[in-house]
Amino acid sequence: xxxxxxxxxxxxxxxxxxxxxxxxxxxxxxxxxxxxxxxxxxxxxxxxxxxxxxxxxxxxxxxxxxxxxxxxxxxxxxxxxxxxxxxxxxxxxxxxxxxxxxxxxxxxxxxxxxxxxxxxxxxxxxxxxxxxxxxxxxxxxxxxxxxxxxxxxxxxxxxxxxxxxxxxxxxxxxxxxxxxxxxxxxxxxxxx
Amino acid sequence: xxxxxxxxxxxxxxxxxxxxxxxxxxxxxxxxxxxxxxxxxxxxxxxxxxxxxxxxxxxxxxxxxxxxxxxxxxxxxxxxxxxxxxxxxxxxxxxxxxxxxxxxxxxxxxxxxxxxxxxxxxxxxxxxxxxxxxxxxxxxxxxxxxxxxxxxxxxxxxxxxxxxxxxxxxxxxxxxxxxxxxxxxxxxxxxx
Amino acid sequence: xxxxxxxxxxxxxxxxxxxxxxxxxxxxxxxxxxxxxxxxxxxxxxxxxxxxxxxxxxxxxxxxxxxxxxxxxxxxxxxxxxxxxxxxxxxxxxxxxxxxxxxxxxxxxxxxxxxxxxxxxxxxxxxxxxxxxxxxxxxxxxxxxxxxxxxxxxxxxxxxxxxxxxxxxxxxxxxxxxxxxxxxxxxxxxxx
Amino acid sequence: xxxxxxxxxxxxxxxxxxxxxxxxxxxxxxxxxxxxxxxxxxxxxxxxxxxxxxxxxxxxxxxxxxxxxxxxxxxxxxxxxxxxxxxxxxxxxxxxxxxxxxxxxxxxxxxxxxxxxxxxxxxxxxxxxxxxxxxxxxxxxxxxxxxxxxxxxxxxxxxxxxxxxxxxxxxxxxxxxxxxxxxxxxxxxxxx
DNA sequence: CATGAATGAGCCTTCATTCAT
DNA sequence: AATGAATGAAGGCTCATTCAT
Numbered sequence: 001x002x003x004x005x006x007x008x009x010x011x012x013x014x015x016x017x018x019x020x021x022x023x024x025x026x027x028x029x030x031x032x033x034x035x036x037x038x039x040x041x042x043x044x045x046x047x048x049x050x051x052x053x054x055x056x057x058x059x060x061x062x063x064x065x066x067x068x069x070x071x072x073x074x075x076x077x078x079x080x081x082x083x084x085x086x087x088x089x090x091x092x093x094x095x096x097x098x099x100x101x102x103x104x105x106x107x108x109x110x111x112x113x114x115x116x117x118x119x120x121x122x123x124x125x126x127x128x129x130x131x132x133x134x135x136x137x138x139x140x141x142x143x144x145x146x147x148x149x150x151x152x153x154x155x156x157x158x159x160x161x162x163x164x165x166x167x168x169x170x171x172x173x174x175x176x177x178x179x180x181x182x183x184x185x186x187x188x189x190x191x192x
Numbered sequence: 193x194x195x196x197x198x199x200x201x202x203x204x205x206x207x208x209x210x211x212x213x214x215x216x217x218x219x220x221x222x223x224x225x226x227x228x229x230x231x232x233x234x235x236x237x238x239x240x241x242x243x244x245x246x247x248x249x250x251x252x253x254x255x256x257x258x259x260x261x262x263x264x265x266x267x268x269x270x271x272x273x274x275x276x277x278x279x280x281x282x283x284x285x286x287x288x289x290x291x292x293x294x295x296x297x298x299x300x301x302x303x304x305x306x307x308x309x310x311x312x313x314x315x316x317x318x319x320x321x322x323x324x325x326x327x328x329x330x331x332x333x334x335x336x337x338x339x340x341x342x343x344x345x346x347x348x349x350x351x352x353x354x355x356x357x358x359x360x361x362x363x364x365x366x367x368x369x370x371x372x373x374x375x376x377x378x379x380x381x382x383x384x
Numbered sequence: 385x386x387x388x389x390x391x392x393x394x395x396x397x398x399x400x401x402x403x404x405x406x407x408x409x410x411x412x413x414x415x416x417x418x419x420x421x422x423x424x425x426x427x428x429x430x431x432x433x434x435x436x437x438x439x440x441x442x443x444x445x446x447x448x449x450x451x452x453x454x455x456x457x458x459x460x461x462x463x464x465x466x467x468x469x470x471x472x473x474x475x476x477x478x479x480x481x482x483x484x485x486x487x488x489x490x491x492x493x494x495x496x497x498x499x500x501x502x503x504x505x506x507x508x509x510x511x512x513x514x515x516x517x518x519x520x521x522x523x524x525x526x527x528x529x530x531x532x533x534x535x536x537x538x539x540x541x542x543x544x545x546x547x548x549x550x551x552x553x554x555x556x557x558x559x560x561x562x563x564x565x566x567x568x569x570x571x572x573x574x575x576x
Numbered sequence: 577x578x579x580x581x582x583x584x585x586x587x588x589x590x591x592x593x594x595x596x597x598x599x600x601x602x603x604x605x606x607x608x609x610x611x612x613x614x615x616x617x618x619x620x621x622x623x624x625x626x627x628x629x630x631x632x633x634x635x636x637x638x639x640x641x642x643x644x645x646x647x648x649x650x651x652x653x654x655x656x657x658x659x660x661x662x663x664x665x666x667x668x669x670x671x672x673x674x675x676x677x678x679x680x681x682x683x684x685x686x687x688x689x690x691x692x693x694x695x696x697x698x699x700x701x702x703x704x705x706x707x708x709x710x711x712x713x714x715x716x717x718x719x720x721x722x723x724x725x726x727x728x729x730x731x732x733x734x735x736x737x738x739x740x741x742x743x744x745x746x747x748x749x750x751x752x753x754x755x756x757x758x759x760x761x762x763x764x765x766x767x768x
Numbered sequence: 769c770a771t772g773a774a775t776g777a778g779c780c781t782t783c784a785t786t787c788a789t
Numbered sequence: 790a791a792t793g794a795a796t797g798a799a800g801g802c803t804c805a806t807t808c809a810t
Binding site for chain 4: 412541547551
């Protein structure tokens with residue numbers, strides 16, 4: 001289940017699956033579509049994954065690990081100000097959501113399609129990611145730069161960013177850096 | 193297609209469908225499930241709707257009209273301050289999202305399942321709804337109470353609220369009024 | 385589950401299934417073959433049966449009820465001698481095994497293919513049938529006409545008859561009455 | 577194809593296959609199950625057997641040769657009385673049916689799964705075995721110890737014994753010697 | 769309006785078999 | 790010999806939709 005233990009072939013197939021899942025949704029993506037995109041026959045898919053569910057699980061696990069890792073590194077590299085740290089998180093979130101792998105969007109929008117078992121298995125990963133946000137926002141709140149309930153602000157911020165999957169065009173005129181700035185400006189008290 | 197022209201029976205069936213679509217998603221809700229919940233046989237469903245797509249279209253049209261109507265009335269009733277008007281919109285949004293009809297959530301999360309034809313037909317309704325938000329936020333921006341790009345703030349606000357469908361429990365300790373307040377506090381400059 | 389409650393259509397389909405199951409075995413009979421023989425499409429089959437297992441269960445239940453009913457009536461009609469009663473049972477067994485319905489053979493040779501649940505459900509029927517045999521043989525033993533353990537003799541007799549499914553040709557020169565006589569002669573002490 | 581020419585490795589694999597075929601039936605035993613039980617991968621199996629059919633053929637040939645050889649030796653060792661000779665045959669039959677190799681049962685119950693070609697190839701072996709029985713029973717009939725048609729009695733006897741595969745528990749209180757005695761008592765006129 | 773039976777296209781999955789390494 | 794990846798045909802089953810009654 002660990003990304004580190006996944007064979008390169010499996011990782012490769014996982015990324016292809018992520019793209020299709022994001023484009024059409026898990027339910028509408030047939031294993032034949034997946035196999036076609038992977039350049040193999042549908043039966044061969046089951047050498048790498050036990051069933052279709054496991055592909056979804058692999059996509060979500062992979063993408064969540066990737067987002068978590070990227071966020072941690074971005075925080076480590078960021079200047080120690082509230083704005084800088086929030087900006088780092090927002091940029092990572094948007095970048096993982098809109099990069100060519102699309103996998104983060106699958107994690108968000110197909111979460112309910114996971115089997116109960118897989119969902120439980122992945123919950124701690126997702127929680128770890130959200131905790132990163134919560135901590136930074138909680139710091140900001142204590143510093144007086146953010147007002148209200150930190151947990152709700154966190155969810156509002158993530159919701160605002162997640163919804164960009166529905167309207168933001170990465171090939172359009174605006175880049176993710178600008179989007180991230182807008183978010184931070186919205187959350188953090190302006191004059192500070 | 194117009195709500196006004198829908199027979200009471202069809203409206204009743206539409207509401208039942210909305211609940212199932214929200215609980216399990218459009219793709220996972222079979223025509224037989226719908227018929228069961230409606231107390232009829234699956235064949236009979238097609239006396240009321242031409243096909244499954246039309247049911248989704250009816251649900252989304254109904255819910256969007258409802259949200260639009262509610263929002264307009266709330267704005268008409270609201271005090272003429274930025275905060276009051278925004279608060280009114282946020283409450284309506286949350287209430288239509290979490291009431292027992294669930295239909296607004298279907299409009300948001302199953303939008304992509306509409307046929308191209310239906311989507312086009314419903315786009316003006318949705319745009320009308322979003323325009324309501326955009327106008328209020330644009331007013332606020334001109335009044336200096338909101339900073340940044342009004343269009344983006346609008347989408348961020350809606351995204352933040354839409355995402356509550358994923359985590360907010362209407363039966364929990366917090367009510368939608370508090371949630372709405374948190375949102376307005378987040379968007380509108382505090383000291384004003 | 386009761387034969388009496390089966391729709392005529394379902395009974396008709398059950399008989400066709402019995403023939404195919406006997407000819408090729410349950411595992412080698414595909415639902416498409418069944419549907420072809422029934423003159424319908426494979427999907428339509430599942431309006432009458434929940435799954436393939438249920439077809440097998442229906443065949444076995446139907447045939448065992450039929451054999452049980454026939455055996456009881458034959459015993460009621462038989463003269464009250466050991467030989468006559470045994471002969472009656474043997475003829476019914478052979479006739480139900482080799483008639484055009486073939487269903488009894490399915491009950492015998494596909495018993496292990498039943499799901500655990502179905503098997504349990506049908507065991508009491510089969511036991512009722514075997515008990516009929518056991519009682520007659522036990523009577524014979526007490527009358528000194530049969531020697532040895534009644535339970536084993538019963539199973540040997542049934543095994544001998546069941547095996548005819550593998551070699552006896554109903555269209556050949558010998559009829560089931562002669563076969564039945566041979567069995568009774570083998571079991572019952574000759575001079576009596 | 578001849579046992580004598582089979583490599584020890586192939587014989588070993590054949591025995592493992594026999595166990596699985598008996599436990600679950602030929603059709604339900606997959607090549608992967610066989611390979612797992614053999615401690616190799618499924619692809620490797622085809623270095624030892626051309627296809628799955630050949631495995632079944634090998635199992636049946638092996639077991640039938642074994643039964644034939646055992647029966648001949650038992651007859652050679654038996655006292656020259658009808659009862660003793662029949663008893664010897666019955667014991668060998670039961671022992672080969674219920675020993676840890678299970679292979680004889682496969683020969684009986686999966687005979688129809690053989691390809692036409694293989695079946696023809698093995699028929700002479702099976703006939704040789706049945707002829708052994710037929711000869712002894714024919715002797716008994718001529719000696720007045722068995723009544724009726726020798727061919728039918730032979731088949732009835734074999735059927736009775738074969739059916740033990742369905743109900744006899746080798747680990748239970750009764751041993752095969754007792755079972756064999758019951759059979760002989762059933763067939764052979766008692767007092768004579 | 770309602771129903772039960774039927775349809776046909778398609779879905780996920782299985783499995784014996786092949787073959788380059 | 791052995792393996793792992795791939796194949797292709799088939800299998801059981803689902804489901805939106807139709808239609809005679």
